[in-house]
Amino acid sequence: MDSSSWVDTSLDLNINPLRVIKSDAPVDAERFGMPRKMKTTFLDFQIKPSAKEETGALEEELNRVSEENRKLTEMLTVMCENYNALRNQLMDCMSRNGEKELLHGPSKKRKSAGSINNDNNIAVNGNSESSSTDEELSKKPREEVIKAKISRAHVRTEAGDTSLIVKDGYQWRKYGQKVTRDNPSPRAYFKCSFAPSCPVKKKVQRSIDDQSVLVATYEGEHNHPHPSMEAASGSSRGLPPGSAPCSASLVSSGPAITLDLTKSKSSNDAKRFETKNRCT
DNA sequence: CGAGTTTGACCTGCGC
């Protein structure tokens, strides 16, 4: 398996913001509904005489960020290679010993829930369990529900951020919160509220390994277009209906990719998603 | 005042 098929190692950071601001700012401003007067003010600010003094500092910052980007890219590449090596070993083990040995979970309890949360999503589509007998089917009518599309996304947040909010562009309504046994941090339950009939649910819980990482589990598929897509009425940004944010859709076939949405509290969200989508 | 969040109660499935 080639890592490049599921991970784009380019972080796609904007390494030339000055030029982009001058040439693209009006377009972006218009796209995000900024009034014309505001756009003008924005441009005026960019070409103020004092901006020249800031250019040096900005370029220095730009170089630093570019260097950081390069290092992160290298780290990600190494991680991908390590993951592939481990995955190949795992595949070897599975082919030699049979899958049942590897599926010895830590707990015998709640096997159905455990199978859902398995990183490889083994029972997601019900295909791997197709050998179940009629007895089993009658015992587990709820497996129908499990067949709904399930994906997971890992989202890094600020260390002190205690909210369980994963910004993925969709509109969610929280309908419950529960502290689970295997993880001291509470799990929040969300329903998609963009469309009343949308069946998609989302569970968000902090990772037990890293409290700064939120693990969002999506169940089902959206039966409506992505809100940002609808707002832009056909623009290239946004996600296709039924898909989780870009990292989430990768989980079932590869490692969980962590999105760094730490500073996504403003209108940067839209741009951030646009940037992410360009890399897919 | 409406929409969203909080939170305790309730429901349901599973293991013993």
Place this chain on the structure above:
DNA sequence: GCGCAGGTCAAACTCG
């Protein structure tokens, strides 16, 4: 059948 744990409901509450 009982108890436990995850998931959902809905009244109360908060916020813009």
